[in-house]
Amino acid sequence: MSRPPLPDDADTRLRRLGAFERSLATLPWFAAAGTSLDTSEREDVAAYLTSLGITFEAIQETPKWSDARDTVNRKDFSPQWWRNEEKFRQSLTDQASAVLGEDMLHTRLTRISRNASDLLQGTASVSLSRSDIADAGLAKSAAGAASMAVHQAALVLAANRSGEHPFAAKFRLYQAGHWPLGLYDGVFHIL
DSSP: OOOOOOOHHHHHHHHHHHHHHHHGGGSOTTTTTTSOOOHHHHHHHHHHHHHTTOOOSEEEEOOSHHHHHHHHTOSOBOHHHHHHHHHHHHHHHHHHHHHHOHHHHHHHHHHHHHHHHHHHHHHHHHHHHHTTOOOHHHHHHHHHHHHHHHHHHHHHHHTTOOTTSHHHHHHHHHHTTOOEEEEETTEEEEO
16 A cells, blocks of 8 residues: 655655755764854854743853763753753644654654664764763763754754754754753753
């Protein structure tokens, strides 16, 4: 039995997702970890948080992987940040499913996420080793966070949303080689 034809816009969205998936291997994952943010990266942090409806006091650049480990182990992360991301994720999922169908969307996102996860685990480990750190747990945390950003960016494309979406701004930080660590006690930390 063949599946019913997808709406015209669905084919465009699927092509964009395919191009996105192929581009992931070319990105400088974690290559800028510990370097200073430039003006456009600071603007992306602000756009990301503001679009999520999150108030923040400052952006804290984390200079070393060991500092990142300390940050992600803190207990004072913002649950509102996480909840707001989840609301945006669900909205994008609903929008994309309406055009692509739940099964097609799930299949494509699963493949993209699985391939990204394999790639990111290796790149995080390499970046850590360049800093003379052997920490499988931290590499897994970094790769997991980046995999989530890949999933979110793919949803932006699948829902046919613009680069102004907060997940697009967040993904640009990863594209620049940084690791957004999260919002802790009103301060956004980024490696």
